[in-house]
Amino acid sequence: MILDPTASAATLKRYTEPSPATPWAAVTSLYCEVFTAEPYGEDPQDLAEISTWGPGFLATPGSALVTASDAEGLVAFALGRPLSSDEGWQRLLRRAQTPAADALADTHGPVFIVQELATSPRARRRGIARACLERLVPREDGLRAVLGVFAVATDALAFYERLGFGSVGGVTVADGRRLELLAAASATAEFLVA
Helix, strand or coil: CCHHHHHHEEEEEECCCCCCCCHHHHHHHHHHHHHHHHCCCCCHHHCCHHHHHHHHHHHHCCEEEEEEEEEEEEEEEEEEEEEHHCCHHHHHHHHCCCCCHHHHCCCCEEEEEEEEECCHHCCCCHHHHHHHHHHHCCCCCEEEEEEEEECCCHHHHHHHHHCEEEEEEECCCCCCCCEEEEEECCCCCCCCCC
């Protein structure tokens, strides 16, 4: 089921390269709002660095940023790029030391990393995050989408499972938290169907 973005009362826009029109200030603000809150509790200064690394990330071929805005401003965004362009994600998948994660890391097929997905609390459960993912991830036969979610973020894990993502392993990150690595294939994930 592909959602009609107008049904969520949000306007979606897809960026495929950095430009002065890319709303990095609003993205940074929302990113900090979402991920400083529980259950994440991340450092706002670290999160604010998305305004520095985000444009470079978006400059990578195949990358995209999708934003969703309503009358009050930015309510969600999703940022991603092909796994082939992301050595850090390739290493992260290998650290999971599972056959499924290794297969993704070593693949020559289409794998897309969902680096970030953030939705304002006031805009949740309206289909906006799903609509952002639908616009972010390319439609390609055999494509697999991969992302990481902290194990303490049970609502986010449940959301991704409803979309067809399943665990391919997990790793402990620098601050001692468990990061679950999830993947969805175009053959099984409803939101990836062309």
